[in-house]
Amino acid sequence: HVATLFAGKWKTSPVKKLKGFTAEASRKFRGLGKFDPDKARGIAELLFFLANGIASETGQESDQGPLTRKTTVLTFISKRLSGGISLRDLARHMHLSPTRTCHLVKELFGISFGRLLNRERLLVAKSLLRSTDHPISEISGKVGISSQYHFSRLFRRTFGMPPGRYRGKISGALEN
Numbered sequence: 001h002v003a004t005l006f007a008g009k010w011k012t013s014p015v016k017k018l019k020g021f022t023a024e025a026s027r028k029f030r031g032l033g034k035f036d037p038d039k040a041r042g043i044a045e046l047l048f049f050l051a052n053g054i055a056s057e058t059g060q061e062s063d064q065g066p067l068t069r070k071t072t073v074l075t076f077i078s079k080r081l082s083g084g085i086s087l088r089d090l091a092r093h094m095h096l097s098p099t100r101t102c103h104l105v106k107e108l109f110g111i112s113f114g115r116l117l118n119r120e121r122l123l124v125a126k127s128l129l130r131s132t133d134h135p136i137s138e139i140s141g142k143v144g145i146s147s148q149y150h151f152s153r154l155f156r157r158t159f160g161m162p163p164g165r166y167r168g169k170i171s172g173a174l175e176n
Contacts, residue, residue, distance in 0.1 A: 073105060082143065087101055101113070122154060125142075
């Protein structure tokens with residue numbers, strides 16, 4: 001494509017003799033239309049997006065560095081925390097395959113997508129326990145965990161104590 005664009009640029013004036021070209025290539029070159037800057041710009045943009053897609057599928061960083069991708073993943077999770085979030089949703093958002101997204105999350109965060117999602121949910125829940133007096137069942141729903149029992153188990157496994165005790169401990173520390 002680049003060669004076609006380059007060749008087309010020089011097609012603004014007739015070419016008499018083409019050195020090094022086969023008869024077939026010469027005929028095709030002469031058949032090219034004249035250079036159109038608007039068309040060239042459009043094709044260049046298309047090639048740019050195509051190259052970015054190929055680069056992201058092969059694991060190469062394009063114009064988005066690791067920090068930008070990390071931010072993209074965390075922002076996606078935080079905006080949809082209260083609803084159901086799947087790896088497939090994130091993959092669609094990032095224009096990647098689910099397999100590539102799974103590998104990317106592991107590369108960027110060192111943990112699986114499921115663990116990252118739970119970590120982010122629990123960090124928000126911890127903040128809500130500190131800053132609000134909402135019931136624990138409401139907080140678990142706000143962070144996208146419908147079962148209060150499951151929420152309490154995850155919280156205890158992650159922070160070493162159940163959410164109610166954590167809230168009591170924080171409240172007691174603030175009163176003293």
